[in-house]
Amino acid sequence: xxxxxxxxxxxxxxxxxxxxxxxxxxxxxxxxxxxxxxxxxxxxxxxxxxxxxxxxxxxxxxxxxxxxxxxxxxxxxxxxxxxxxxxxxxxxxxxxxxxxxxxxxxxxxxxxxxxxxxxxxxxxxxxxxxxxxxxxxxxxxxxxxxxxxxxxxxxxxxxxxxxxxxxxxxxxxx
Numbered sequence: 073x074x075x076x077x078x079x080x081x082x083x084x085x086x087x088x089x090x091x092x093x094x095x096x097x098x099x100x101x102x103x104x105x106x107x108x109x110x111x112x113x114x115x116x117x118x119x120x121x122x123x124x125x126x127x128x129x130x131x132x133x134x135x136x137x138x139x140x141x142x143x144x145x146x147x148x149x150x151x152x153x154x155x156x157x158x159x160x161x162x163x164x165x166x167x168x169x170x171x172x173x174x175x176x177x178x179x180x181x182x183x184x185x186x187x188x189x190x191x192x193x194x195x196x197x198x199x200x201x202x203x204x205x206x207x208x209x210x211x212x213x214x215x216x217x218x219x220x221x222x223x224x225x226x227x228x229x230x231x232x233x234x235x236x237x238x239x240x241x242x243x244x245x246x
Contacts (some may be wrong), residue, residue, distance in 0.1 A: 082128030
């Protein structure tokens with residue numbers, strides 16, 4: 073049996089159906105990790121999904137997906153909230169059966185987002201919910217460290233988002 077073929081690429085408007093399906097999968101798997109509820113995402117109109125899919129084609133933001141033998145198995149996004157903050161990693165998801173170092177999906181996605189982010193700053197930031205220790209360990213393994221800054225998680229059940237940062241000195245370059 074041939075090994076699965078992994079493609080990492082940015083999204084485009086024509087991908088809106090796949091972007092929607094993956095987002096719903098993300099929200100079902102780890103609802104606490106995203107600032108949107110499944111109930112809300114299920115009501116979003118096509119025009120909004122098309123706009124979300126275009127993030128991969130829009131300056132100042134990126135949307136990167138992992139596709140393995142035609143199946144969408146992961147996503148990472150990035151945007152620049154403001155000049156002082158610099159690039160922010162968002163929308164991180166890898167399908168449960170494709171997680172871990174052996175699969176290579178996570179590192180491939182992060183490499184691509186880091187390439188993009190390195191063009192916009194020297195660090196990459198993210199926020200992780202305080203009640204998501206698995207994600208926090210994952211980010212630490214990839215070189216992110218806690219900054220000590222927090223923000224309020226806006227959805228129920230509430231809690232805090234913990235800011236983490238990674239220096240991009242050694243980020244892969246295009």
